[in-house]
Amino acid sequence: MDSTLESAIRGLGTFPYEHDLYGRLEKFEDAPLLTPDMLFRYTSSHPVQESITEFGECPRCYFQTSGTSGTAKQIPYSAADLERQIDHEAQSFALAGLKPSDIVLTLASPPPSLSAWATINGSTRLGASVLNTSYVDFDAPIGVGESHRATFVFGTPLMLEMIGETCVDGWGGVEAVYPNVRQGILYGDLLPPALERRVKRLWGIDIRFLYGSVEADVIAMSCPEGDDTLHIMDQKIVVELLPENAVRPGSSAPSSADLIAINDAPAGTRGEVVVTDLYRDHMPLIRYRTGDLVEIATSECPCGRVGSRLRVLGRRANMIDLGGRILHEIEIHHAIERALGTAWDDWSAEIAGNATSAARMSLTVAAPGDPGAVGAEAIYSELLACGAAPAERPAQEALLVTFAGPRPAQGLIATGDAKAQRLTFT
Numbered sequence: 081m082d083s084t085l086e087s088a089i090r091g092l093g094t095f096p097y098e099h100d101l102y103g104r105l106e107k108f109e110d111a112p113l114l115t116p117d118m119l120f121r122y123t124s125s126h127p128v129q130e131s132i133t134e135f136g137e138c139p140r141c142y143f144q145t146s147g148t149s150g151t152a153k154q155i156p157y158s159a160a161d162l163e164r165q166i167d168h169e170a171q172s173f174a175l176a177g178l179k180p181s182d183i184v185l186t187l188a189s190p191p192p193s194l195s196a197w198a199t200i201n202g203s204t205r206l207g208a209s210v211l212n213t214s215y216v217d218f219d220a221p222i223g224v225g226e227s228h229r230a231t232f233v234f235g236t237p238l239m240l241e242m243i244g245e246t247c248v249d250g251w252g253g254v255e256a257v258y259p260n261v262r263q264g265i266l267y268g269d270l271l272p273p274a275l276e277r278r279v280k281r282l283w284g285i286d287i288r289f290l291y292g293s294v295e296a297d298v299i300a301m302s303c304p305e306g307d308d309t310l311h312i313m314d315q316k317i318v319v320e321l322l323p324e325n326a327v328r329p330g331s332s333a334p335s336s337a338d339l340i341a342i343n344d345a346p347a348g349t350r351g352e353v354v355v356t357d358l359y360r361d362h363m364p365l366i367r368y369r370t371g372d373l374v375e376i377a378t379s380e381c382p383c384g385r386v387g388s389r390l391r392v393l394g395r396r397a398n399m400i401d402l403g404g405r406i407l408h409e410i411e412i413h414h415a416i417e418r419a420l421g422t423a424w425d426d427w428s429a430e431i432a433g434n435a436t437s438a439a440r441m442s443l444t445v446a447a448p449g450d451p452g453a454v455g456a457e458a459i460y461s462e463l464l465a466c467g468a469a470p471a472e473r474p475a476q477e478a479l480l481v482t483f484a485g486p487r488p489a490q491g492l493i494a495t496g497d498a499k500a501q502r503l504t505f506t
Contacts (some may be wrong), residue, residue, distance in 0.1 A: 090223040097358075100126070102366055103261065107403050113322075114368045120153045123363075127154065143194040145294040154192075157363040162201075164316065165297055169202025176265050176288035178232055180207030185221065185261060187235030187243055190214035194294045195268070198233040201241050208232070218243055219250075227257045233285065237266040237275050238498040244282030254283050265290050265301075269499040269500035270394060274425055291392050295368060296355040300390045305382040310387035312342065316359045321351035324373065324415050329401045329435035334369060343388050346359065350406075352396055371396045371406055398503050401435040402478045405467035409503065412443070415466065419458035420451055425487035430504045441479055448486040456481040458459040 098104045101122045105111050145153045157165065178184075184203045188195035198216040203210055210219040211230055221227040233240065252263070261283060267290035276287065286494045291310050292298040299319065300310035312319055326334040331339040339354060353370045374390040381389065394409035401407075416424055424447040433439045443449075443459070451458075459481045463469075469478035 097366075099364060100363075103364070108356075108366075111356075111366045113334065114366060116153070116295075116371065120370065122208050124166075124210040125155045126156075139421055143294050144192040153162075153295070153496070156362040161269060161360050161362065164359050165198070166201045166205050168297055168313065168316055169198050170205035170316060172290065172301045173202050173265065174206055175301050175303055175313075176290070177263055177286075177304045178203060178206055178208060178265070178330065180231040182208040182263075183229045184208055184210045185218065185227075185230040185233045186210060186212060187215040187218055187233060187239045187259065190216055194321075195234075199265075202233075203234075215243065216238055220299075222251070222257045228259055230258050230261050231263070233258075233261050233264040233283065235264070235266065235497050237271050237279055238269060240266065240279050240283060241275065242498065244279065248282070258283075261285060264288070267292065268348070270392065270410055270413075272410060273417050274422075275291050275500075277422065278425075291372070291390065293370060293372075296357060296365060296370060299355060299370075300354065303381065303383045303385070306328070306389075309377040309391050311381070311385055311389055312387065314358060314387075318356040319357070320354045320367070321345055321349065321376075322354055322369070323408055326351040327352045327373075327396055327399075328406050329399055340378070345376045345388065347376060350352055350374070350393065351375040351446075354388075374401065374428070392407065399428075400431055400441060400468070400503075402439045402441060402469045403437065403473060404469045406425065407463070407466060407468040412463070415462035416439065416445060416459055419462045420445075420455055422446065423447060423449065423451070425503070426501045428501075428504075430506060432506050439478065443479065443481050445481065445483050446484045448484050455483065 095107050096104060100143055101114075102111065105506050121400060141423045143155050143157065145155065149357075182203070184199065186196055186199040188199045190196045190213060200210045202212070202385070211226060212416065215235065221230065243352060247257055257416050262285055264283065264285045265277070265288045271289055279285075279287065286304070288304070289302045289308075290298060290309060291300045298313045299317065302308070302310050320339040321342060322334050322338050323340065325331065326338045340349075340351070345351070350373060353372045353374055355365055355368050355370060357365045373393040373396055375393055377389045377391060380386060389466070392410070398409050399406050412427060412429070416427060424445055427445045429441050431439065431441045445459070447455075450487045463479060464471075
């Protein structure tokens with residue numbers, strides 16, 4: 081076994097290991113990949129009757145996933161599992177700068193989703209207080225005259241934007257009702273530059289970013305001193321990577337033989353995150369494919385922590401293959417930013433014939449003015465500089481860029497842990 085991986089899994093569990101989902105594993109490296117479909121089939125055939133909203137008397141309860149990686153799954157937890165989860169959340173929140181003196185406003189989704197439960201319990205485990213229960217009652221502290229006490233906020237980027245715009249419509253702005261919120265942990269979706277600017281404009285906060293899932297808990301977290309890379313929260317999980325070429329559209333199904341240990345991956349390595357967590361009584365995860373693509377950073381973080389860090393690129397299902405290098409969602413954001421500066425709001429794209437010789441992306445950019453042909457050419461150049469299309473293929477055959485007007489304010493129009501949907505594949 082690779083020494084890095086061996087040291088990572090030491091203490092996570094004893095092999096041989098046996099479980100209904102995996103059968104008998106003589107050693108860790110024998111474990112195959114676990115896909116979301118496999119997990120869905122298992123959890124569907126081994127249901128947990130009690131939801132987390134009823135937890136207290138039941139020996140097992142569940143949180144429900146959002147369904148981003150396929151059909152929503154009910155992930156079971158024991159009472160001991162939940163305690164370990166709370167400790168892990170608290171460690172992650174502390175890394176991001178949450179303090180016992182903070183008072184939290186949570187804009188997370190209520191049970192049976194994980195996020196509100198996690199933000200509340202992880203925060204209180206650190207000693208912080210929480211004003212509300214989820215985004216559903218975000219205005220309750222306003223109604224009782226307590227909103228000025230909030231200092232810290234949790235939510236998806238889109239939810240913070242929507243609640244922020246709702247505050248503008250109802251009270252004149254966030255500052256009018258939540259004047260002392262200065263920091264926030266955002267999670268659940270990409271945080272592209274334009275959306276980050278809108279959230280900061282509405283809320284005036286310093287932002288940390290959490291990467292995780294219901295299935296795998298917190299995987300990585302940013303720190304106050306760092307950049308857009310995230311520290312791996314490896315106190316109870318092991319992270320491996322499936323190299324990007326092994327999971328690109330049209331490739332054959334990868335196997336555990338393709339995996340590389342996260343700390344053995346050179347800087348710039350891209351791949352799909354695969355997570356192991358054996359610290360669970362009812363639903364241990366062994367080599368679970370998250371469907372998330374990341375890039376590895378190995379330089380020392382300004383905070384002084386050592387070890388590999390992650391930069392989240394997007395979902396495997398959203399990998400764009402126009403015949404060149406794989407293009408990820410976050411790269412489109414950055415390409416537009418380099419081409420237009422800050423004079424744009426958002427974008428959407430339709431990809432026809434992905435991973436074929438005739439693949440084409442029609443990109444629509446929402447901008448307050450019409451950048452015209454010059455702006456379109458600048459975006460072409462930036463995307464082609466990424467290697468997204470073969471050099472011998474005319475740019476306009478692979479890419480079509482058009483502009484729409486400025487993005488309108490949304491208000492509170494979504495439920496759950498709201499996520500942006502920018503890509504359509506046809």
